[in-house]
Amino acid sequence: MSGHNRWSKIKHTKAASDAKKSKGWTKLLKEITVAAKSGGDPSGNPRLRTAVDKARAGNIPNDTIKRSILKGSGELGADSYEELTYEVYGPGGTAVVVEILTDNRNRTAGEIRKLLERHNGKLAASGSVLYLFHKQGHLVYEKDAVSEDALMEAALEVGAEDVRADGDIFLVVTEPGKTFDVKDALEKKGLAPSHTEVGMYPDNSVHLEGKEAETMFKLVQTLEDHDDVQNVYANYDIDDALLEQLSA
Numbered sequence: 001m002s003g004h005n006r007w008s009k010i011k012h013t014k015a016a017s018d019a020k021k022s023k024g025w026t027k028l029l030k031e032i033t034v035a036a037k038s039g040g041d042p043s044g045n046p047r048l049r050t051a052v053d054k055a056r057a058g059n060i061p062n063d064t065i066k067r068s069i070l071k072g073s074g075e076l077g078a079d080s081y082e083e084l085t086y087e088v089y090g091p092g093g094t095a096v097v098v099e100i101l102t103d104n105r106n107r108t109a110g111e112i113r114k115l116l117e118r119h120n121g122k123l124a125a126s127g128s129v130l131y132l133f134h135k136q137g138h139l140v141y142e143k144d145a146v147s148e149d150a151l152m153e154a155a156l157e158v159g160a161e162d163v164r165a166d167g168d169i170f171l172v173v174t175e176p177g178k179t180f181d182v183k184d185a186l187e188k189k190g191l192a193p194s195h196t197e198v199g200m201y202p203d204n205s206v207h208l209e210g211k212e213a214e215t216m217f218k219l220v221q222t223l224e225d226h227d228d229v230q231n232v233y234a235n236y237d238i239d240d241a242l243l244e245q246l247s248a
Contacts, residue, residue: 028055029068030101031230034081036072049180050198086112087129090219091120092212095129097200098223099231108228119219133200133233137179139172139193151191158185202235213238217246
């Protein structure tokens with residue numbers, strides 16, 4: 001989904017995501033295993049902290065989470081996954097970044113190419129898409145749960161880069177490495193976010209309508225459904241009314 005309105009519109013796809021919980025568990029545990037290779041302590045490993053928080057939010061049992069961490073750290077014998085980033089051109093001149101974890105590069109590459117062909121997407125040259133995105137931490141607050149002035153003052157005091165309104169939420173933006181320090185500090189002030197994520201976000205978006213919007217939506221949904229795709233970031237924007245229609 002597009003960067004600037006990602007969070008105000010994510011609610012439209014939540015129901016569909018909940019229906020795929022078992023597949024989601026597999027992806028979350030795979031991410032924990034890979035993230036734990038850089039250190040098994042979530043407090044000193046932001047990527048692992050993100051994955052563990054998502055797993056807990058998805059009601060994955062703590063024992064299952066711990067086993068994945070031990071696999072990643074090598075204590076239980078790590079699964080072998082390769083990390084890949086695909087840069088893609090989508091309908092209407094949109095840009096897409098696809099993050100992948102796979103145990104078979106050739107199989108995944110073939111499957112992703114076929115998927116792109118069916119939805120008017122194509123692989124882009126290395127570097128031709130990534131420069132349009134920047135890694136950031138995002139903390140999401142519902143507008144009806146917090147005062148903008150209070151959140152702004154507290155967030156900037158604890159080191160956030162920016163606070164901005166986005167539809168029916170406030171978005172606290174941080175440097176990737178400071179995301180959880182900011183989150184912890186805000187929680188101590190009684191300001192717990194409804195969602196926290198470190199990801200790739202576009203500087204600008206491309207507005208789509210009609211058939212291009214429908215094709216783009218299906219492309220992103222199909223990519224996210226693929227077993228080896230961990231994250232999909234795209235710079236498209238679709239009006240709320242059409243997005244609700246496509247998500248139904």
